[in-house]
Amino acid sequence: SLVGFKAPSASISPRRGDEGKEASGVKISTQLRQDTDAIVASIRRKLEDYLGPGSGSARKIKEAFQDMDANRNGSVDKREFETAMAVLRVHVTKADVQLLYERFDPNRDGLDYHEFMNLLGFDAGPRASASHAPSSSSGRGADESKYSSGAKVSTQLRDDTDAIIDTIRRKLEDYLGPGSGSARKIKEAFEDMDSNRNGKIDKREFEKTMSVLRVNVSARDIGLLFERFDTDRNGLDYKEFIDLIGF
Numbered sequence: 476s477l478v479g480f481k482a483p484s485a486s487i488s489p490r491r492g493d494e495g496k497e498a499s500g501v502k503i504s505t506q507l508r509q510d511t512d513a514i515v516a517s518i519r520r521k522l523e524d525y526l527g528p529g530s531g532s533a534r535k536i537k538e539a540f541q542d543m544d545a546n547r548n549g550s551v552d553k554r555e556f557e558t559a560m561a562v563l564r565v566h567v568t569k570a571d572v573q574l575l576y577e578r579f580d581p582n583r584d585g586l587d588y589h590e591f592m593n594l595l596g597f598d599a600g601p602r603a604s605a606s607h608a609p610s611s612s613s614g615r616g617a618d619e620s621k622y623s624s625g626a627k628v629s630t631q632l633r634d635d636t637d638a639i640i641d642t643i644r645r646k647l648e649d650y651l652g653p654g655s656g657s658a659r660k661i662k663e664a665f666e667d668m669d670s671n672r673n674g675k676i677d678k679r680e681f682e683k684t685m686s687v688l689r690v691n692v693s694a695r696d697i698g699l700l701f702e703r704f705d706t707d708r709n710g711l712d713y714k715e716f717i718d719l720i721g722f
């Protein structure tokens with residue numbers, strides 16, 4: 476059920492400029508934006524009302540996404556979306572849903588978590604190479620859905636990196652303090668780590684943060700982490716970072 480997750484209200488950050496571009500980096504027409512802005516705003520508002528005040532954690536939003544994804548295939552299709560809107564008592568027409576999906580589901584395979592975050596107003600940054608990345612549409616198994624990149628990770632690589640990931644998550648939580656799970660804090664942490672502000676965390680930036688967090692990682696560990704999470708080998712973008720820290 477949708478009952479029980481907290482509102483993302485305090486965590487929803489205003490989009491930055493970049494007219495004509497979605498956070499996903501997909502160009503959309505001004506017309507489509509105008510046609511959907513009102514309903515998007517209404518959905519965000521209703522979600523906040525329904526879920527109550529307070530800042531929502533990324534984990535809770537993930538749970539909400541999983542609730543909406545009734546058949547658990549990793550994406551919210553139009554029918555699942557309509558059901559959720561009915562539960563939330565958001566009045567949307569089929570035409571509205573059509574337009575929303577045109578805007579937020581540019582690859583037409585249902586709203587994945589990243590696209591859902593965009594709809595909610597979390598600017599997850601451009602998907603660095605959506606067109607080159609391994610397609611998540613081609614039969615992503617349920618067991619892989621934890622890694623929203625859809626990339627297959629070898630069991631060996633997983634074993635080699637799980638311990639260090641746990642350490643990093645724990646240290647990051649300690650460092651961020653209360654509310655460390657909020658999407659806003661996580662976004663801020665990402666921006667802090669990305670010291671040259673190019674939208675990606677490279678290995679040097681990552682290493683530097685680990686020393687600030689007093690996480691003892693070897694260059695080999697970092698190599699393995701990037702092998703696992705930076706599947707397109709251009710630095711950790713926000714989405715990959717989210718995968719790493721476990722949301």
Ligand SMILES: [Ca+2]
Pocket residue numbers: 544545546547548549550551552555585
């Ligand atoms: Ca689904």
Ligand SMILES: [Ca+2]
Pocket residue numbers: 550579580581582583584585586587590
């Ligand atoms: Ca999609």
Ligand SMILES: [Ca+2]
Pocket residue numbers: 669670671672673674675676677680
């Ligand atoms: Ca960077």
Ligand SMILES: [Ca+2]
Pocket residue numbers: 603704705706707708709710711712715
């Ligand atoms: Ca990357």
